Amino acid sequence: MVAISELQEMYTDMVTARHYEERLQEEYLEGKQPAFDISAGPIPGELHLAAGQEAAAVGVCQHLRDDDTVTAPHRPHHVAIAKGVDLKRMTAEIFGRESGLCRGKGGHMHLFDPDVNFACSGIIAEGCPPAAGAGLAAQKRNSDSVAVAYLGEGAIDQGGFFESLNFAAVHDLPVVFVIEDNDWAISMPKERVTDVDDGSQRAAGFDMPGVRVDHDDAVAVYEAAERAVGRARDRNGPTLMEIQVHRRMGHFMGDPQTYRPEDDQTAATERDSIDRLEADLRARGVEDTTIKNLRDAAEDRVEEAIEWAKDQPEPDPETAHEDMFANPPSGVTDTDPEFDLMGGDD
């Protein structure tokens, strides 16, 4: 049975993530007034928010340490929060500020926090191979850290995903692949793009265990992930998990969602995962005031991060030309060696 302290941690992260997305939505849209203009306002670029998907983030990441690696896709904030990414610097990055995680160069789809081994990428399924690589590094170094790759249910038709499953399986890598099934890939419902309702069935072709958690219950995710992460940590190889979640917002901010039937929203809003976990907490005897305190603290932390971020300066344009390489372009040396090559090439 999950310890109450863990439930409370998960609850805190879920509330943090939910409030975070709602606040970013506000900040983002406010800036696009009067007519939505993607180039206006304090948050640049596209914005993919994950409200409704928190259970998948916290239920898995609760089992992870800082030295475990996580890769996330274009919808990364909830996972980043659950993995412990620096919230202030992440927010500053999303607002395109100098003190952002990536000095304003990456943005919301390309957040890197090496302190907790978190990274994301905006190309569908392409976070899977690097996660396999992190698992490979752990294996080669004989360490017991693990790697987790998140992806959407729309990403399970992409070649890189399959290749990564096979690569992880044949090398017994400590990797967990986590599919967040929110039923939609932008405007495409999942039945339009694959015949398989349960994405975890893809594992069968690789002799890898596949498991689906068919409702966005943080506790159920926690339990399934305990086995999957444990299997990886014990060097028993990879697992594929799929978790049913819900996309409460548009694909990106500004998405008119005209393709989406109304009841798709109502049904799912009813089974909200945060309410569910809150009910669990109550059932386990946690007081209302404790819950309220957790919630308030989480919300305060979000506000603080956003305020801090908005106070940060924008990057100096000249810094655009920095950070191309870790070493100078010439590599580790810039002096040519001197040898006397007999009749050789000099």
Added chain:
Amino acid sequence: MVAISELQEMYTDMVTARHYEERLQEEYLEGKQPAFDISAGPIPGELHLAAGQEAAAVGVCQHLRDDDTVTAPHRPHHVAIAKGVDLKRMTAEIFGRESGLCRGKGGHMHLFDPDVNFACSGIIAEGCPPAAGAGLAAQKRNSDSVAVAYLGEGAIDQGGFFESLNFAAVHDLPVVFVIEDNDWAISMPKERVTDVDDGSQRAAGFDMPGVRVDHDDAVAVYEAAERAVGRARDRNGPTLMEIQVHRRMGHFMGDPQTYRPEDDQTAATERDSIDRLEADLRARGVEDTTIKNLRDAAEDRVEEAIEWAKDQPEPDPETAHEDMFANPPSGVTDTDPEFDLMGGDD
């Protein structure tokens, strides 16, 4: 039960293919004397021969018509022969001659014969998507032709293969994917690259039927393919087949095969698929002389094709600059339209 006439056709194609590969091997290696030099001799480039894999070619292609499409990989000759590709022009292409199928531009990995809808490509698994596209075209045109994509067992870890399975499955395309399992991908034995012994299991993740023929028996292949091709032709969707075959030669000519245990060769040579079909023919009452006649005719046809090809002129160097485009580079017209665009762009 397979009609005797069909058995005889398959036998003829198998003998043709086997003799063809043996003769090409001779021609190729002869030219590389004394020390193997890949740039010398009458056949340019790499050469991947398919001796030992004939059952997979004939058992499937026996069910195909000229308007059905086949894509093959880098080891294409046996499939091309079974599909009815023009043997003389194919041979001329392999010898790099002007009257080759591709005027000497494609070569042995890039044979195109639009008369029988045959094509091949040297990039692993990348023949699968175009085969799916041929199936899509048949579906859109309401025709009952089908498409078959051949690939090696080493190709089933490549992204494009998986994506094609899913694409074909979700659109119910008339496509059959045929894995030729010869146990090796160049020097890599299959257990080193995937955990799954039976590649047709990959189908499960797409809710597609998968079937394996675990010995290179042309009749068994014929029967399994009858169902798969029939399913496609009847618009019931795709099938994944895997067929155990045997690579009797090196991966390419000149392959030292030092990585290959001796008994890998002996075991498989014993269960040769041509001998097996010959025994079936005898069991079905076909006379020795008939068999010998079939064999002789097949061998004669091969000799004739090779002689013809070697007699063909090499292409004029200048023709290298032809065939870039079907239309002129300017497209369908080279005159600009004339309009009076009010205050517009002219």
Added chain:
Amino acid sequence: MSEQQEVVERELTMSRGMVEAIAHEMRANDEVFYMGEDVADYGGIFDSTEGLLDEFGHDRIMDVPISETAYLGAAVGAAQEGMRPIAELMFVDFFGVAMDQIYNQMAKNTYMSGGSVSVPMVLTTAVGGTYNDAAQHSQTLYGTFAHLPGMKVVVPSTAYDAKGLMHNAIRDDDPVVYMFHKRLMGIGWMPAPDGPKTPVPETDYTIPFGSADVKREGADVTIVTLGLHVHRALDAADSLAEDGIDAEVVDLRTLVPLDRETILESVRKTGTLVVVDEDYRSYGVTGEVVATVTDEALAHLDAVERVAMPDIPIPYARPLETETQPQAADIEAAVERTQ
């Protein structure tokens, strides 16, 4: 102006120009269909198929799984069967997941088959920055596609060109890569500059590939560019005119084939070349245009400047993206350096 010329007043956005050509060709030919992610119910993230689903239905305006290798390759296969697919790569930045189908199959099959096979397909794709979508969603990659042989590469800058080039692309029996700049499309949520909205004839017409268009005539300097930067160059030219510098602006319209004649003619006249490109500076469009001139008209060349995206991934924050992307002011400054 000849007597027969049709007078055109109706103005369209670039997206409407492009879509009108597609719809026209689809009506005329049952074998034309469009495949891509979110092209059906959504109408294309960048309005490339807006409204087509209603008229043509899901069979001909097909949503596909996020499997670019599979569906672009399927387009190759269907094209080889004689159909005329249009397949969309949502952002050109995603080419890396499907490049083998694009360049090893689509682009090469005609040649490798010695002309016995043709691949009459159009690959449409959105390009370009200006809205802070960062390194994986803002590139043009013009040079990457133009370098690899076998594809005709089209980059419209106005609604008029978009329509005529699309008609030519669909009717062409060869693979055409049609790169539309997001900022020019006239999408509601991404306001376009004024230039791309132009009069567009209702009738169909084809603009041949390899015919660059002199969008502004001038005597002092030749600015060669394409896509979004045609409009930035025109802005720069306007303000240069105030300083008495008369710039000619050449819109390449297609990179393959490249209209070398028009470039040469202009440089022979002005003696000065400024090449402007939104793609990365090195090993790309700017070098090729410069070398085109040195190949044939070195003696006429008095001054050269290149204005392009520096060789760095496109940064996210607004001041950083603006710093790296060539602005009208950068073009002006480059021209001034040549005088």
Added chain:
Amino acid sequence: MSEQQEVVERELTMSRGMVEAIAHEMRANDEVFYMGEDVADYGGIFDSTEGLLDEFGHDRIMDVPISETAYLGAAVGAAQEGMRPIAELMFVDFFGVAMDQIYNQMAKNTYMSGGSVSVPMVLTTAVGGTYNDAAQHSQTLYGTFAHLPGMKVVVPSTAYDAKGLMHNAIRDDDPVVYMFHKRLMGIGWMPAPDGPKTPVPETDYTIPFGSADVKREGADVTIVTLGLHVHRALDAADSLAEDGIDAEVVDLRTLVPLDRETILESVRKTGTLVVVDEDYRSYGVTGEVVATVTDEALAHLDAVERVAMPDIPIPYARPLETETQPQAADIEAAVERTQ
């Protein structure tokens, strides 16, 4: 020649030079490993790992499934964890199945992370034609890789350079694409010309990136080239010398960074530039080298020629490949046209 100079007599093939550097670095650093198809028991189809399995075993010389996206991406992931993988793409022509990992992840992560992440990996890959392997197995694609920012791009032409550049590549904290030309490796079944076999010191040494090497000094014309064509240019230079034309041959050695200084210095001296490239002519290396000179030294440039693969897929038959690939005689003719 300074007193301390070590005299080197031992000659190696280019493959041995490359492998020696890899073995040295693997001995020195447990975190270096090599992944690729057929790199273990086979020793690399083009001898890139010949002999390494015996010393280092299957854990460090790893065969991988034919899943370039997965294993090249795994190298990116392992590199970001601080390991130093070397990952081989058997032929550069296969880049299309894995280009997203190569250019959107490997090449961009350092910049996109604002420098907080580095990707210390080497991507090795075989390039080049001359043995009739046709359109999907004979390219160099130099321009394709050099155009996209974030990768250092290395092309050795001799055993000496191959070793020193490989040492630098493995020790470098950035992604390096190391393109070795099949014809230069000295593989038993693909005889190399004489040039690439050179004296190679037993000790380790690094050749900095961005230092072009003047392989032959000359006063009359600058031939800028790389890879196989260094040797063809040297052959051409020998025969030009008989006609009294003294050619300087500049071997770029790396395309990124590009040693623009050495090119400029040479052209300032000779006034004449001939660029020779085995890659496709348009939008590639030749244009960039030409524009490098027009950017900085237009006034010094009296004549320019480009000698490159025409913009067509590489044909199979021997007379066709020979026709399209730049030969020593083509270089000679180009030089003569400039005089």
